Amino acid sequence: MIRTVGSTSASCVYLKKVMSNNSLVLSEVILQHYRDIFIFVQVLVVMFLCINSLLITTFFRKECFYTTTRYILFAVTLLSDSLMLVMSDILLIFTHFGFAIQVWICIIISVVAIVYNIVTPVTLTAMTLERYVAICMPLRHAELCSMRSTMHCILIIHSLSSVPCIVFLSTFFASASFSLYKQYRLCAIQLFMLYRWQDHVISAVQEFYFLIMAIIILFSYVKIMKVAKAASGEDKKSSWKGLRTVILHGFQLLLCLIQLWSPFIESTLLQFDLLLFFHVRLSNYILFGLTPRCLSPLIYGLRDETFSQALKNVFGLYKRNI
Template identity: 45%
Template sequence: MLNLTESNNLSNTSLLSNLKPLNEKALLVQVLVGILLYVNGLMIFTFLKKNVFLEETRYILFAQTLFVDSANMLLTCLTLTGMVIQYPVHIIPCCIICTLLSLLNICTPVTLVAMCLERYVAICMPLRHSSISTPKNTLIVLIVIWAVSFILPLFVLMVFLVYASPVVLRSYVICSLEFMLRVNWLADMRAASLQILFIIMFCIVISTYIKIMTAARSATSENKKSSKGLRTVILHGIQLFLCMLQFIVPYIEMPLWKLDLVLFFNVRYSNYILFVISPRCLSPLIYGLRDKKFCNALKHYAFCGFAVVNRHKIRHVKTVPLEVN
């Protein structure tokens, strides 16, 4: 009969052997994330190099989305890799990382809603667009986005620190958000708050789509511009839906975490691909590749200035609301 030490050694060996396929998946994720980080970094560089993009509210929000998505993918990739290789982290840095991840997870959909509202103003109120989309108002919008995104993660962090014992605060854990949601009422409150936030944002996107569609029917001359705006809002809606589904993922994974660790890692890997990577692939598509002016500037810097682009148009872009193809 095996003693306790021998039994634990056998279970750990079995666990490590079962996690070998996950190490290969983690490597694949790192390659995919590296490609996306390169694309996002190149787009942020393009945004910063052209003053005309710095003056447009839609491009400022787009750049924030790229930054938030890049930081989110980097942190989630690190935490996922740490879980696969079972690397213990001190509980305090783990709490900070999880709080930042929660902040970034909320910031992306809130920014998408702001971008939908900007498209609504540009299409349905074109005469007031220049007076509304000012640098001052854009700064206010950015402050509101970050403030709304920070409220819930900060509250969860404060409650966890209050309820955690000194022994827990000195321990080392495999970093995961589940450690901060062990208080039942806190997990329920967080889930309810995210559901309410999702309903509010989804209603805003739907109403924006309906108003743009109504404007497209009433103004024949603006049909082309409105149809582009409709497609943009639809893509934002899909992106928002995938991002918001990420909020319910921890509550699907938590029972598996206590039941079967290997199954938990497999489910988390699949959720990471579907609800973290997939929606963040849409941001470069919506505003990076579908916008001709931004795409031309992007090609110029991607090929170190050797791409065959109309540089004259890039340097002399008019400061009017730009259209998405």
């Protein structure tokens, strides 16, 4: 199903361009630099997947985690981040080595990557609302954040996250010919953008989503801020901690928003400078793909005292087994 693209390989195309300009030595230096960055990205991906695996293991070790809404939503972000990292890294590896796959296989991989790329920010918004309810409506927290409500929330998160992907693919299916699905192409999001109007439609849907999520996070921030100022003693400490959590969620959401704009920037660069396209793509992947994913373990894996203690116990158990 997979074959190597000869003349369309990224490195080959670039080398042809550079050789035509009589700067082969410079091209080798630049390509080596690109390979070093690519290897660094693979190390980061493996590291994040290992950390996420340890956190997921910790989550299932203690009953209070998989019966509490905020920890369940935290586990959802870990699983969605891990799945998104695996799928997006597969696409990155295919592009790097110039492997072409049939378009219909690319569609399946891209669907998973796109949906779970949206799942994380939507889940972050749900986690922010949970903190808002816990701090501003403590008497109704047990009712609104029950196990039943949490399961419904996860279904709603995945349903909402699927809508942009459905719109994205619908514009492609409406424009692509049937013969395209069996063709071998380098798998990238740009493959599905056949016309300029598709960029505008997809961008409008994504910006609408993130506008709503930004409003929810800002609303929660203002409400928790008021409670934090009015609270005293232990309640004040809890409120300010919740406020810092909301701020971190907002920062994660900002990075995720920039990442969703990245394909449109990359598709423009692809038409002008192939080398710049690959450098920007790798940079975007590190800054806006990997960075938001490493903040989730920080927020609930290290800052949360209960989870942090359970993580130490699991890590200590692994060390004794070794």
